[in-house]
Amino acid sequence: MSAKNVLLLFVSVWCLLSCEVVPKKELEMKKKIVIAHRGASGYLPEHTLAAKAMAHAMNVDFIEQDVVLSKDGVPVVIHDIYLDDVTDIAMKFPDRKRKDDRYYVIDFTFDELKTLRVTERFKPQTGEQVYKNRFPKWKSNFKIHSLQEEIELIQGLNLSTGKTVGIYPEIKAPEFHQKEGKKIAEIVLKVLSDYGYQNKKDNCILQCFDAKELERIRKELKSELFLVQLIEFPEEVKQLAYFATYADGIGSWYKQILEKKVNGKWQFTALVANAHQLGLKVHPYTFRADALNDFSSFQEMMQALLIEANVDGAFTDFPDLVVQFLKDKNY
Numbered sequence: 001m002s003a004k005n006v007l008l009l010f011v012s013v014w015c016l017l018s019c020e021v022v023p024k025k026e027l028e029m030k031k032k033i034v035i036a037h038r039g040a041s042g043y044l045p046e047h048t049l050a051a052k053a054m055a056h057a058m059n060v061d062f063i064e065q066d067v068v069l070s071k072d073g074v075p076v077v078i079h080d081i082y083l084d085d086v087t088d089i090a091m092k093f094p095d096r097k098r099k100d101d102r103y104y105v106i107d108f109t110f111d112e113l114k115t116l117r118v119t120e121r122f123k124p125q126t127g128e129q130v131y132k133n134r135f136p137k138w139k140s141n142f143k144i145h146s147l148q149e150e151i152e153l154i155q156g157l158n159l160s161t162g163k164t165v166g167i168y169p170e171i172k173a174p175e176f177h178q179k180e181g182k183k184i185a186e187i188v189l190k191v192l193s194d195y196g197y198q199n200k201k202d203n204c205i206l207q208c209f210d211a212k213e214l215e216r217i218r219k220e221l222k223s224e225l226f227l228v229q230l231i232e233f234p235e236e237v238k239q240l241a242y243f244a245t246y247a248d249g250i251g252s253w254y255k256q257i258l259e260k261k262v263n264g265k266w267q268f269t270a271l272v273a274n275a276h277q278l279g280l281k282v283h284p285y286t287f288r289a290d291a292l293n294d295f296s297s298f299q300e301m302m303q304a305l306l307i308e309a310n311v312d313g314a315f316t317d318f319p320d321l322v323v324q325f326l327k328d329k330n331y
């Protein structure tokens with residue numbers, strides 16, 4: 001054997017011994033993940049393709065999609081079943097509101113929805129922009145898009161940049177869709193499957209506030225995706241053991257993790273420890289640098305929840321700040 005071959009053999013054996021083989025999913029889920037909440041929504045109107053592309057460029061782990069169905073059953077990416085707080089629907093179709101004065105996504109075909117202009121979130125009664133210092137209302141040109149179009153954007157960007165950014169879709173208001181005669185979970189699962197998201201290795205986390213529906217997605221619809229049960233109310237915090245029978249994680253309101261501040265130091269509820277005990281990941285919402293509430297700075301919020309309370313990820317409108325914070329902390 002020549003000296004060169006001996007060297008090659010040595011290098012190969014060294015590589016084999018030193019490169020620990022870790023399954024793909026374990027490797028990913030070990031670190032704390034950054035989820036772009038409605039995209040980079042602190043900087044561009046929520047759920048626009050521009051906000052999603054910006055989030056992708058910020059090196060997030062996942063980009064969130066809230067999904068609602070159109071009249072013709074197209075899964076559309078928008079936060080609510082309503083249209084009047086992020087679009088010009090009231091100007092374009094003034095006679096198509098319901099008795100409650102709201103305009104519903106489900107009352108319009110996808111082609112009709114495509115004609116709308118999307119803008120920064122505002123209060124429909126007053127027209128007042130919700131987050132004053134964000135992207136200015138009615139500037140530039142943004143449109144509504146389907147779940148498929150967004151997945152194609154993210155998968156296309158993954159290809160062109162070499163990144164592996166995942167998707168984090170939420171099934172919105174399944175009971176409302178059921179009453180309207182539509183099966184939103186079945187439609188969303190089909191799209192996810194068509195685009196290669198079928199099990200826990202596929203870089204997709206599916207979330208829902210409706211526990212019965214998420215349980216049905218696991219048990220009846222036999223989904224093998226990573227499932228996150230969103231929780232909103234105090235009584236839901238007590239149902240962790242039930243959630244663990246079908247879900248892989250919980251998405252809680254961050255206030256459910258905070259107990260109180262004593263001598264400048266945060267104390268926490270048992271939520272994260274209890275969830276971890278049951279093998280559930282914890283991804284609290286929403287980290288907003290321009291709506292701090294309990295915290296004196298965004299840095300304090302990230303330090304308290306991500307490090308001290310030891311959550312496993314964050315839904316954030318400001319993904320660049322959380323990505324940088326975790327990088328500085330060596331996560």
Ligand code: CA
Nearest residue numbers: 064065066170
């Ligand atoms: Ca959501």
